[in-house]
Amino acid sequence: MTVRPFTDHDIHLSLDGELPAEEREEFEAWLDRSPDKKALRDRYADDREKLRLALAGVIDEELPDRLARFGRERPTPPRSWSWRTVAAGIVLFAAGSGLGYLAGAYSPSPTGGGAAQIAARAIEAHVIYSAEKLHVVEVGADQKDHLVGWLSKRVGTTLVAPDFSASGYELVGGRLLPADSRAAAMFIYQDAAGARISLYVARDSGAPDTGFKLREELGACALYWLDGGYGYAVTATNMSGDTLRALAGSAYQQLLAAQRG
Amino acid sequence: MDQKRTAIVAEIPHMRRYARALLRDRDSADDLVQDSLERAFSRLDHWREGDSPRRWLFTIMHHLFIDHIRRDHRRRAAAEVPIEAAHGVATPPAQLERLQSREVLDALHAIAPERRAALVLVALEGFSYAEAANTLGIPTGTLMSRISRGREDLRARLDDATRRRSIRVVET
Numbered sequence: 001m002t003v004r005p006f007t008d009h010d011i012h013l014s015l016d017g018e019l020p021a022e023e024r025e026e027f028e029a030w031l032d033r034s035p036d037k038k039a040l041r042d043r044y045a046d047d048r049e050k051l052r053l054a055l056a057g058v059i060d061e062e063l064p065d066r067l068a069r070f071g072r073e074r075p076t077p078p079r080s081w082s083w084r085t086v087a088a089g090i091v092l093f094a095a096g097s098g099l100g101y102l103a104g105a106y107s108p109s110p111t112g113g114g115a116a117q118i119a120a121r122a123i124e125a126h127v128i129y130s131a132e133k134l135h136v137v138e139v140g141a142d143q144k145d146h147l148v149g150w151l152s153k154r155v156g157t158t159l160v161a162p163d164f165s166a167s168g169y170e171l172v173g174g175r176l177l178p179a180d181s182r183a184a185a186m187f188i189y190q191d192a193a194g195a196r197i198s199l200y201v202a203r204d205s206g207a208p209d210t211g212f213k214l215r216e217e218l219g220a221c222a223l224y225w226l227d228g229g230y231g232y233a234v235t236a237t238n239m240s241g242d243t244l245r246a247l248a249g250s251a252y253q254q255l256l257a258a259q260r261g
Numbered sequence: 262m263d264q265k266r267t268a269i270v271a272e273i274p275h276m277r278r279y280a281r282a283l284l285r286d287r288d289s290a291d292d293l294v295q296d297s298l299e300r301a302f303s304r305l306d307h308w309r310e311g312d313s314p315r316r317w318l319f320t321i322m323h324h325l326f327i328d329h330i331r332r333d334h335r336r337r338a339a340a341e342v343p344i345e346a347a348h349g350v351a352t353p354p355a356q357l358e359r360l361q362s363r364e365v366l367d368a369l370h371a372i373a374p375e376r377r378a379a380l381v382l383v384a385l386e387g388f389s390y391a392e393a394a395n396t397l398g399i400p401t402g403t404l405m406s407r408i409s410r411g412r413e414d415l416r417a418r419l420d421d422a423t424r425r426r427s428i429r430v431v432e433t
Binding site: 008009012015016017018043044047048050051052053054055058059060061063064066067070071133194238 | 266269270273274275277278281282291294295298302361362363365366369381383384385387389390405408409412415416419
């Protein structure tokens with residue numbers, strides 16, 4: 001490959017996902033050779049992350065009435081992102097799915113407890129990694145078997161990367177993350193429009209099993225549950241309660257089937 | 262028609278975030294969203310099937326934002342002064358996080374509006390250069406120079422904020 005000289009201009013291209021794929025490796029090598037350029041890139045990436053976090057919460061704010069009315073001028077109000085409606089939905093899902101023990105455990109603002117911690121970590125990881133353009137995952141979906149085997153081994157339970165293709169989400173890949181000096185696993189999915197969701201799994205021994213609970217933070221929402229000493233969370237941004245609930249239910253069933261299988 | 266309305270309404274949270282990146286004041290930001298929605302609903306037939314509702318709506322927002330800036334220009338002759346942030350030596354972690362958010366938003370709103378819009382569309386909303394240039398109605402080269410200058414400005418403003426914060430700590 002011919003190496004072209006890189007400049008600061010390429011730092012912006014790289015941050016904005018506009019650097020041609022075939023030049024990325026050489027670009028990273030150039031950064032490794034130029035510590036000041038690497039520091040500049042990292043600094044810009046850090047500023048961008050601060051900006052994202054500062055504005056992430058706006059997405060889930062309740063709409064002021066003067067804006068909400070645009071959605072009401074039709075027969076059924078479409079305010080599906082209003083999380084106030086999720087509570088009723090979760091109970092309905094639990095009752096309708098045959099998973100009786102999932103019933104009822106809606107908590108609008110969970111505080112403390114191992115399960116809430118799982119959700120907080122899942123949201124944090126989601127916000128940080130789902131915003132990545134270039135380095136979303138460590139191991140891509142093209143090595144799915146290796147990815148699932150590796151993460152199962154590190155986390156210590158039989159995992160599957162649930163199939164969400166019925167909802168339009170395809171596996172991008174996964175990551176290993178630290179959680180209290182132990183390993184946590186994260187699978188990331190993406191739909192055709194580029195929207196991303198993630199499944200987070202971490203060991204959480206000692207805490208009793210829970211039903212589905214909801215946590216919203218940093219502009220993202222997680223539906224999470226504890227089961228058999230492990231915590232699980234499905235996290236998304238700007239997704240309707242119905243869709244997130246369906247995805248979490250599907251993940252639960254696929255994980256359960258794998259662990260029994 | 263109803264499908265179009267649903268698609269537009271589903272974009273309101275994203276429109277609000279973009280507006281808040283453009284305009285510091287929450288009410289002004291929601292004014293911009295409201296004006297944009299009214300214009301969008303009055304021109305639904307201008308939206309071609311298959312076009313991304315977000316790009317169409319953001320284009321409308323951009324036109325109104327430019328109008329707003331021009332209207333506001335004379336009134337804002339004085340330089341914007343960032344709100345003084347910290348007021349003590351010890352800042353608890355939770356407040357520190359809010360302080361960081363406030364600093365980055367202050368810095369963002371201190372940079373030139375056209376650089377701010379370019380940077381936010383690409384870095385925050387994930388538009389490609391081509392999409393952002395199209396939305397803003399400028400050539401890609403202009404967009405790229407606005408983004409790189411915007412990033413430089415943001416970095417310089419954040420460095421100023423950090424310096425101010427440490428000076429205050431030393432003085433206290």
